[in-house]
Amino acid sequence: MPRFIVPHPGHFPALKEIIEVKEAENLKEVEGVFMGVMGGSLEVMGSGRGVLHAPLIEEIREQTEYAHQHGIKMNIAMNSTCLGGHHLTFEGYKMFEWYFSELNKAGVDGVIVAEPYLVELLRDFPMKTTISVLSYVDAPQRAKFFEDLGADVITVDTNINRHFELLKGIVKAVNCDVRVIVNEGCLYRCPFRYFHYNLASHLSSLNQPRSPLFAPDYYFDKCINIRLRNPTQIIKSPWIRPEDIKEYEAIGITCFKLSGRTKAVNWIIECMRSYSHRTFKGNLLEILDCPQMLRDMFYIENEKLEGSIEQWKRCKKICNECGYCDKRTQEVLTYLK
Amino acid sequence: MKKEISEGRRKLEEELRNLVGNIFVPEAKVFGMVCGCVGFAVDLRGLQYDDVDVFREKISAIMEEISKSVGVEPEFVYARNLPGSEEVVTLTARELCERCKREFAESKAPPRPDIVVLKKKRWK
Numbered sequence: 001m002p003r004f005i006v007p008h009p010g011h012f013p014a015l016k017e018i019i020e021v022k023e024a025e026n027l028k029e030v031e032g033v034f035m036g037v038m039g040g041s042l043e044v045m046g047s048g049r050g051v052l053h054a055p056l057i058e059e060i061r062e063q064t065e066y067a068h069q070h071g072i073k074m075n076i077a078m079n080s081t082c083l084g085g086h087h088l089t090f091e092g093y094k095m096f097e098w099y100f101s102e103l104n105k106a107g108v109d110g111v112i113v114a115e116p117y118l119v120e121l122l123r124d125f126p127m128k129t130t131i132s133v134l135s136y137v138d139a140p141q142r143a144k145f146f147e148d149l150g151a152d153v154i155t156v157d158t159n160i161n162r163h164f165e166l167l168k169g170i171v172k173a174v175n176c177d178v179r180v181i182v183n184e185g186c187l188y189r190c191p192f193r194y195f196h197y198n199l200a201s202h203l204s205s206l207n208q209p210r211s212p213l214f215a216p217d218y219y220f221d222k223c224i225n226i227r228l229r230n231p232t233q234i235i236k237s238p239w240i241r242p243e244d245i246k247e248y249e250a251i252g253i254t255c256f257k258l259s260g261r262t263k264a265v266n267w268i269i270e271c272m273r274s275y276s277h278r279t280f281k282g283n284l285l286e287i288l289d290c291p292q293m294l295r296d297m298f299y300i301e302n303e304k305l306e307g308s309i310e311q312w313k314r315c316k317k318i319c320n321e322c323g324y325c326d327k328r329t330q331e332v333l334t335y336l337k
Numbered sequence: 338m339k340k341e342i343s344e345g346r347r348k349l350e351e352e353l354r355n356l357v358g359n360i361f362v363p364e365a366k367v368f369g370m371v372c373g374c375v376g377f378a379v380d381l382r383g384l385q386y387d388d389v390d391v392f393r394e395k396i397s398a399i400m401e402e403i404s405k406s407v408g409v410e411p412e413f414v415y416a417r418n419l420p421g422s423e424e425v426v427t428l429t430a431r432e433l434c435e436r437c438k439r440e441f442a443e444s445k446a447p448p449r450p451d452i453v454v455l456k457k458k459r460w461k
Contacts, residue, residue: 013446053450054421264448266440296371 001029002245002254005075005179006272007261008033010053014265015063019070021269027276032073034112035063036204036261047080047204050262061106073109077261079132080201081114081194088117100125110153119149128152133181134197139166140173153177155257158184161238162312164251171252179255180248182240183271185288187226187233192219227291231298232329236319239288241302242275244309260289297336304332338407342367342377345403349379349428352399357388367407373434377404377411384425389416389453396428397455404430413442414456425453 036051086092110128130153138157196219274280285295346365353360404411411430
């Protein structure tokens with residue numbers, strides 16, 4: 001049976017509400033939640049995305065106990081892409097080892113990391129080690145490396161979400177679970193990706209620049225501008241429609257992750273419903289995470305995208321010779337007035 | 338409108354100083370969002386979560402009064418703290434569009450962990 005892991009903004013009432021809906025609507029495939037931690041817990045450890053809550057160990061324990069009472073697994077995202085080398089100092093090693101030990105004692109089921117050293121460190125604990133999407137696993141070879149380091153679950157780079165041959169190759173190459181993120185709307189082969197997540201990793205930790213940034217989110221602003229000027233980039237983004245989940249199950253992928261832990265709890269719940277039911281009617285941008293503001297600019301009629309997955313499954317991604325996404329954009333995307 | 342915004346900023350700063358102590362309100366603004374929401378917001382320094390918790394009703398009442406004076410119906414009043422800290426950096430009174438009513442105001446939980454809901458109109 002496919003399993004979904006859904007974002008948790010971090011505050012306890014949100015967890016209760018997510019679980020309440022899951023139980024009331026019998027969304028059996030929702031297996032667990034994940035939430036970020038930040039500088040409040042660890043001086044140098046940020047997160048790949050913004051973090052709006054800094055739960056201390058005691059709160060993580062309480063939330064984990066509650067989740068377990070309802071059959072939900074708790075995962076902690078510690079997927080900073082830059083630790084400034086601190087993790088490789090003796091103090092850093094001791095601190096991470098202590099923190100992982102505390103998470104383990106708190107009953108946490110899994111930890112999501114991007115840094116290979118932390119993957120190895122987690123081998124000493126029974127918690128599941130999930131490789132973050134920010135480890136950019138985009139080939140069987142890389143997947144195998146991470147499995148050998150100790151991965152229990154590998155979240156593949158979203159850039160290969162529509163590269164079915166690679167996905168099949170990764171599933172074949174490793175014995176651990178392979179997970180895809182379904183509703184991330186980042187630019188395909190985004191030139192800013194590494195730099196943006198490095199910035200987010202620093203800004204969500206205490207390891208920050210000494211003077212204020214004059215362009216606090218240069219990468220985000222560029223990303224939005226590129227899509228406004230060229231909306232085809234929105235169609236090329238490697239999101240997966242709820243209706244197309246079955247295509248991934250068919251190649252052996254049964255773990256799916258929803259992104260959006262910085263979003264409002266009701267938005268998260270709506271996404272959880274849509275993906276659990278494998279159907280969504282309306283503007284697809286309503287359920288995509290990263291470029292959320294674009295939903296007020298464009299309307300992408302999800303129903304009209306039915307069947308596009310067949311082209312994307314066999315697409316060679318040589319866009320200048322293909323033009324399929326340009327054509328689809330004309331057919332499915334309208335400008336909101 | 339210009340006069341009401343300036344007067345609102347001054348009044349809020351004065352009232353918060355009376356309630357809490359040394360509070361600074363550098364900016365007050367009326368805004369309109371693409372989704373249809375309109376609102377009145379102030380940036381501030383010196384206010385902490387505990388202050389908001391203790392003076393929740395009073396702070397909400399002041400925000401509601403100023404919001405009405407600038408033509409915004411204060412359906413949803415909230416404070417936003419700096420993630421991971423006790424510092425409250427914004428107070429907002431917002432007249433919500435249909436989508437934001439659903440996403441922002443209809444959950445039992447605060448919509449996000451950095452938001453402290455001070456007042457919420459019941460629509461249903």
